[in-house]
Amino acid sequence: MSTGRPSKARRVAAAAIAAGLALVVSGCGGDDGGAAADGKPPTRAAAPKTTGRGTPAADATQAIGEMKGPDGVVVTLHSAVRDSGGFVTVSGTVTNKGTKIFNAINWRSNETGMRSRSSVSGAALVDKAGKKRYLVLRDTEGECLCTTGLSGLKPGESRPLFAQFPAPPEKVTEVDFQLPTLPPATVTISD
Numbered sequence: 312m313s314t315g316r317p318s319k320a321r322r323v324a325a326a327a328i329a330a331g332l333a334l335v336v337s338g339c340g341g342d343d344g345g346a347a348a349d350g351k352p353p354t355r356a357a358a359p360k361t362t363g364r365g366t367p368a369a370d371a372t373q374a375i376g377e378m379k380g381p382d383g384v385v386v387t388l389h390s391a392v393r394d395s396g397g398f399v400t401v402s403g404t405v406t407n408k409g410t411k412i413f414n415a416i417n418w419r420s421n422e423t424g425m426r427s428r429s430s431v432s433g434a435a436l437v438d439k440a441g442k443k444r445y446l447v448l449r450d451t452e453g454e455c456l457c458t459t460g461l462s463g464l465k466p467g468e469s470r471p472l473f474a475q476f477p478a479p480p481e482k483v484t485e486v487d488f489q490l491p492t493l494p495p496a497t498v499t500i501s502d
Contacts (some may be wrong), residue, residue, distance in 0.1 A: 376403075376488065376496030383409025384464075386472070388488060391436075391498045398448070399436065399478045399500055401488055405461065406469040415461035417492045420447070429462035430455055434474045437487040437495070445476040445486075 376388035388403040407413045420432040432455035436445040448456040457474040464470060479486060479500075487495040 376498045378488075378490065378493040378496045380490075380493040382411055382413065383407060383466075384413050384493075386490065386493060386496075388496055388498055391486070391488070391500045393478050393481075393500050393502050397478050398475050399445075399486075400473060400475045401434070401436070401498070402471070402473045404469050405464065405472050407464045407466050410466050412466070413461075413464040415464075418461070418490050420455070430459040431457045431461065431472055431474050431490060432459075433491045434476075435489045436476045436479070437489060438479045438483050439487060441479065441483060443479065445479060447474045447476060 373389050374387050375390065378386040378388070380386070385406045385408055386403055387406065388401060390403075391399055391401045393399050405413075405415070415429045415431065418431050418433050419429065432447050434447050434457065437443070438445070450456060455474070458470075458472040461470065461472065484500050485497060486500060488498050489495045
């Protein structure tokens with residue numbers, strides 16, 4: 312039965328997106344007359360692009376790791392960022408360099424309650440020194456805080472991906488990012 316009210320998870324997600332947009336907008340302020348001391352217009356960082364689910368797209372100009380899988384699938388990792396809320400978000404791009412359509416069905420977790428059968432919910436961060444494994448976070452409805460809908464990736468096509476994990480202790484700066492069927496990639500967590 313629908314009450315006409317959005318779920319708590321959707322309200323929380325909407326609030327997080329609004330807060331992020333407020334930070335982006337506030338960072339663009341200032342009245343410097345539009346020119347730097349050398350007379351050139353100021354250089355501004357572009358606001359992060361978003362995927363269809365309101366998640367930041369990866370900065371494709373930077374690569375901190377790469378994973379090559381079967382049939383020409385390549386995952387390029389662009390960032391692993393620790394935030395003050397106690398999370399680490401790994402962002403990247405999946406590219407189909409093969410000749411067949413790719414579906415990420417083998418990258419999902421074995422949970423039966425997951426609605427999306429083509430997600431990166433089976434991803435993990437591994438702290439080898441601390442001997443701990445961190446799994447993708449779930450929202451209040453049990454869905455992963457990760458990219459979903461990775462199906463029908465045509466040859467030559469790329470899509471952004473992300474997965475959010477609980478953060479390892481502050482002293483841990485290097486972890487392995489793992490996806491089923493792919494070799495792990497060692498990445499450095501930035502703040």
